[in-house]
Amino acid sequence: MASPLLTAEEQRVFDDRLAEILSHYPSDRKSAAMLPALHLLQSMKGWLPPDGMEMVAHKLEVSPERAYEVATFYVMFHIRKPGKYVVDVCTNLSCSLWGAEDLLAYLEQKLGVTAGESNGTWTLREAECLASCGTAPCLQVNEVHHENLRSRAAVDAVFARLKPAS
Amino acid sequence: MPLAAEKIITRNWGRPDSWTLDAYKGTGGYATLEKVLGMQPAQIIDEVKKSNLRGRGGAGFPTGMKWSFVPKDSPKPKYLAVNADESEPGTFKDRYILENDPHMLLEGIAIASFGLGVHTAYVYVRGEFRFQAERLQKAIDEAYRAGIFGKKLLGRDFALDCYVVRGAGAYICGEETGMLESLEGKKGWPRLKPPFPAVVGLFGCPTVVNNVETLAAVPAILQKGADWFAKLGPDKSGGTRMVCLSGSVNRPGVFKVMLSTTVRELIESPDFGQGMPPGRKVKAVIPGGSSAPVMTADELDVALEFEALKQIQNMAGSGGVIVMDDATCLVRSLWRVSRFYAEESCGQCTPCREGTPWMTRVLRKLEEGRGEEGDIETLLNVAQSIAPYPPMGLGQTICALGDAAALPVHSFVVKFRQEFEDHIRLGKCPFGDKPWGHYGAMTA
Ligand SMILES: Cc1cc2nc3c(=O)[nH]c(=O)nc-3n(C[C@H](O)[C@H](O)[C@H](O)COP(=O)(O)O)c2cc1C
Numbered sequence: 157m158a159s160p161l162l163t164a165e166e167q168r169v170f171d172d173r174l175a176e177i178l179s180h181y182p183s184d185r186k187s188a189a190m191l192p193a194l195h196l197l198q199s200m201k202g203w204l205p206p207d208g209m210e211m212v213a214h215k216l217e218v219s220p221e222r223a224y225e226v227a228t229f230y231v232m233f234h235i236r237k238p239g240k241y242v243v244d245v246c247t248n249l250s251c252s253l254w255g256a257e258d259l260l261a262y263l264e265q266k267l268g269v270t271a272g273e274s275n276g277t278w279t280l281r282e283a284e285c286l287a288s289c290g291t292a293p294c295l296q297v298n299e300v301h302h303e304n305l306r307s308r309a310a311v312d313a314v315f316a317r318l319k320p321a322s
Numbered sequence: 323m324p325l326a327a328e329k330i331i332t333r334n335w336g337r338p339d340s341w342t343l344d345a346y347k348g349t350g351g352y353a354t355l356e357k358v359l360g361m362q363p364a365q366i367i368d369e370v371k372k373s374n375l376r377g378r379g380g381a382g383f384p385t386g387m388k389w390s391f392v393p394k395d396s397p398k399p400k401y402l403a404v405n406a407d408e409s410e411p412g413t414f415k416d417r418y419i420l421e422n423d424p425h426m427l428l429e430g431i432a433i434a435s436f437g438l439g440v441h442t443a444y445v446y447v448r449g450e451f452r453f454q455a456e457r458l459q460k461a462i463d464e465a466y467r468a469g470i471f472g473k474k475l476l477g478r479d480f481a482l483d484c485y486v487v488r489g490a491g492a493y494i495c496g497e498e499t500g501m502l503e504s505l506e507g508k509k510g511w512p513r514l515k516p517p518f519p520a521v522v523g524l525f526g527c528p529t530v531v532n533n534v535e536t537l538a539a540v541p542a543i544l545q546k547g548a549d550w551f552a553k554l555g556p557d558k559s560g561g562t563r564m565v566c567l568s569g570s571v572n573r574p575g576v577f578k579v580m581l582s583t584t585v586r587e588l589i590e591s592p593d594f595g596q597g598m599p600p601g602r603k604v605k606a607v608i609p610g611g612s613s614a615p616v617m618t619a620d621e622l623d624v625a626l627e628f629e630a631l632k633q634i635q636n637m638a639g640s641g642g643v644i645v646m647d648d649a650t651c652l653v654r655s656l657w658r659v660s661r662f663y664a665e666e667s668c669g670q671c672t673p674c675r676e677g678t679p680w681m682t683r684v685l686r687k688l689e690e691g692r693g694e695e696g697d698i699e700t701l702l703n704v705a706q707s708i709a710p711y712p713p714m715g716l717g718q719t720i721c722a723l724g725d726a727a728a729l730p731v732h733s734f735v736v737k738f739r740q741e742f743e744d745h746i747r748l749g750k751c752p753f754g755d756k757p758w759g760h761y762g763a764m765t766a
Pocket residue numbers: 376377378379380381382383385405406407408409410493494495496497498499531532533534536537721722723726
C-alpha cells in the first residue's frame with residue numbers, strides 16, 4: 157500500500173498552521189490561502205505530490221485543478237520530486253556580466269548534472285534575477301542564498317558546507 | 323564634492339541589530355507614528371501629496387495622488403498591498419530595506435494605513451526572499467507585541483493587522499494586478515485596467531499598492547515635513563532615491579543619490595561606482611531595470627530622475643542601472659534580457675505571448691552566427707507590434723510586461739545596429755567565447 161501523504165502528527169501540524177493562515181483572510185476567501193498552503197505542504201514534503209495538491213484543494217474548498225493550476229504557474233513549486241538539493245543559478249544580465257555562464261558550466265561539471273535536469277541529489281536550474289545583482293553572481297540552494305560567487309574556490313566553499321546527501 | 327545624498331531610508335543601516343524594534347526605537351523610530359495619530363487622516367494624505375513622493379516600484383506614480391483615489395465612503399474594507407516582489411532585473415534595493423530596517427517599512431505601513439482607513443495590510447514578498455520574509459515576520463511579531471499592530475494602534479481605537487505573503491517565483495506577480503491575483507491565491511494573471519486597484523483591488527475592494535521603498539520613505543516625510551522632502555528633489559519629484567548599480571563597474575551596489583545625480587556620476591564617482599574596469603569604457607547602460615530602453619555612452623549626462631529620463635524617451639523605472647563595457651556583446655546581452663521576458667510572459671495577450679519567444683529565437687540565431695538579411699527588420703517589427711517606440715506610448719497589451727519586452731529590443735537594435743549587422747556579416751559573434759566584458763569570466 158502506498159504510504160499516506162502525511163502522518164497523523166504531520167497532518168495535525170499542517171491543519172494547525174493552515175488554520176492560522178486562514179485567519180489572515182476574510183472568512184469567505186479561503187482559497188486566497190493557496191500559495192501559503194502549498195508552501196507549507198512543500199516545506200513538509202519537499203515537493204507537491206498529486207494527493208497533496210488534492211488535500212490542499214479540499215481544505216480550501218476549491219477543485220484540485222485550481223491547486224494544480226497555481227502549482228504549475230510558479231517556478232518554486234515542485235510538482236515532480238526534485239533532487240535533495242535544488243540549485244537555482246541566476247544567469248540574468250547583471251550576473252552574466254560577472255561570470256554567471258561560467259558558474260553554471262562549472263556547476264554542471266562539478267555536480268554531474270545538466271542545467272534543467274535532476275539526478276537524485278541535485279536539481280540544477282537557471283534562475284531569473286534574484287535581486288542580488290550588486291553581489292553577482294549568485295545562486296540559491298534550497299532557498300538559501302549565496303552571493304559573490306566569482307571564483308571556483310568561492311563556489312567550492314558553499315558546496316563543502318552542505319550536508320552530504322544521505 | 324562628495325555626491326552622497328542625505329540618508330533617509332538608509333540612516334540605520336550598519337547599526338548593530340538595526341532590524342530590531344529596540345534599535346529602531348533607539349533612533350526615534352515609531353515616534354512619527356505616535357505623532358500622526360493626532361492628525362486627521364486627510365492631513366496625512368495631503369502631506370504625502372505635497373512631498374512630491376513618487377512611487378519607487380517602477381512607474382513613478384505620485385503616491386499622494388494614488389492615495390487620494392481611494393473612495394472615502396466605500397462600505398467595503400480597504401486594503402494596503404505592499405509590493406516586495408522585487409524581480410525587475412537589475413533591482414536589489416527592497417531586499418536591503420527588508421534586511422536592514424524592516425521597522426521603517428512597518429512604520430510607513432502603519433502611517434499609510436491610518437491615513438487611508440486600512441485595517442489589513444499584506445506584504446507580498448517574492449518567494450526567493452525567504453530570509454527577508456522571515457526577518458520581516460520577526461519584526462511584525464515584535465510590532466504586535468509592542469501594541470503597534472493588533473486590535474489597537476498604539477492604544478487608539480484603530481485595529482491594524484499586517485501579514486506576510488510569500489510569492490513563489492513569478493516576475494509577473496510584481497505587476498500590481500498580477501500581485502493582487504496572487505494574493506487571492508491564483509496564478510498571477512494581470513487584470514485589465516480600469517478599474518484601477520484603488521477602486522477595485524484585492525477581493526474586489528479598494529486597495530493601495532505601493533512599493534517597499536515608497537512606504538519606507540513615509541515616516542521621514544511625516545517627521546520632517548513635506549516641504550523638506552519636496553525640496554530635496556526637482557520640481558515634480560521629492561526626496562532622494564536608491565539606485566542599484568550593477569554590471570561592469572568597479573563597485574556595484576545600492577547607493578542613495580540626489581535626484582540630480584547623473585548616470586555618469588553614478589558610474590564614476592568615488593562615492594558610488596568608482597569607475598569602469600581598467601582599460602574599459604562604457605558601451606551601453608540600462609538606467610531603470612531591464613525593462614527600460616538602453617542608452618549609449620553619449621547619453622550618460624542625464625539625471626537619474628523620472629522627468630529627465632522621460633525627456634530622452636527613457637525611464638527611471640525601478641532604479642536598476644546596469645552597465646555594459648566595450649568588451650561586452652550586446653546581441654548576447656539582449657538575447658538574455660529577451661529570454662527573461664519570454665520566460666515570464668503570462669501568456670494572456672497574443673502579441674506578448676507570441677512576440678517574446680519570437681524575438682528571443684531571432685536573437686539566438688544572430689548570436690549563434692546563423693543570422694540572415696531581414697532578421698533585424700523582423701526584430702524591429704515584432705517589437706513594434708507589441709509596443710510602439712519611440713515615442714514611448716501605451717502598449718497593446720493588458721499589462722506593461724509587453725512594453726518592457728519590446729523597449730529593450732527596439733532600443734538596442736536601433737542604437738547599436740552596427741553590432742547586430744556585424745553578427746550577420748561575420749556569421750559569428752565578434753566577441754567569440756568572451757561575450758560578457760571585463761568581469762564576465764569566472765576565476766580560479
Ligand atoms: C511586469 C511588471 C513587474 C513589476 N514588478 C514590480 C516589482 O517587483 N516591485 C514593485 O514594487 N513594482 C513592480 N511593478 C510596478 C507595480 O505594477 C506598481 O506600479 C508598483 O508596485 C506601485 O507602487 P509604487 O507606486 O509605490 O511604485 C511591476 C510592473 C510591471 C508591469
